[in-house]
Amino acid sequence: MARWRDGRGELVVGGEAGPRVPLEIAASYRARRRGLLGRDSVDGAMLLSPANSVHTFGMRMAIDVAYLDRRMRVLTVRTMRPGRLGLPRLRARHVLEAGAGAMAGWGVRAGVVVGVRADEGP
Numbered sequence: 001m002a003r004w005r006d007g008r009g010e011l012v013v014g015g016e017a018g019p020r021v022p023l024e025i026a027a028s029y030r031a032r033r034r035g036l037l038g039r040d041s042v043d044g045a046m047l048l049s050p051a052n053s054v055h056t057f058g059m060r061m062a063i064d065v066a067y068l069d070r071r072m073r074v075l076t077v078r079t080m081r082p083g084r085l086g087l088p089r090l091r092a093r094h095v096l097e098a099g100a101g102a103m104a105g106w107g108v109r110a111g112v113v114v115g116v117r118a119d120e121g122p
Contacts (some may be wrong), residue, residue, distance in 0.1 A: 004118050006031045009031060011045050011096070011106075012115035019106045021045050021098075025118060036097055040064060045098040053088035054095050056080045062100035067070065067092035068110050073111045077103055 004027045011021040022044030026032045032048045033101040037058045048054065054065055059082040067075045075092055079100050096103075096114070108114065 003027070004047070007119055008107040009047075009116055011047070012117060013106050013108055014112050016113070020028050021106055023047055023116065025049070025075045025079040025116070036061075041054075042097070042099055045096055045102070047096055049094040052090070052092035053086050054080070054097065055085045056073060057085070059083075063101040064098045064100055064103040066096040066114075068096060068104055068114065069116065072114050074108055074114065074117070076110055077108060 004025045006028050007025050009023045009025055011023040013019045013021065024046045026035060026046055026048050032051060035048060036046060040060050056063060060082060062079060062081045064077060064079050065086060066077045069075055069091050070093045075089055078086065092106055
């Protein structure tokens with residue numbers, strides 16, 4: 001299973017020729033817990049890893065949530081309004097979040113494999 005550090009990167013959807021989306025990576029407990037709370041928008045997407053569920057308590061916006069397995073294959077995509085609790089997905093190892101409606105435009109749907117290119121820090 002891939003391991004990342006908190007930081008920035010790029011989401012690659014469906015292979016090298018697919019769309020590339022700015023990505024925030026939340027790999028530490030603290031960063032995953034904070035997630036998108038208190039934000040009015042997100043530039044691109046946020047990857048929570050490891051994670052198999054999310055909630056939207058304290059969020060100001062509806063979000064798309066994609067549950068990913070250990071091979072980064074999308075299991076399912078859901079849109080969640082603020083104040084909701086998502087059920088844990090047993091096979092999910094990572095969760096991808098973005099503004100509501102964004103994932104459909106990028107082609108993120110069940111069965112698609114996504115890739116993560118993490119920016120190398122100093």
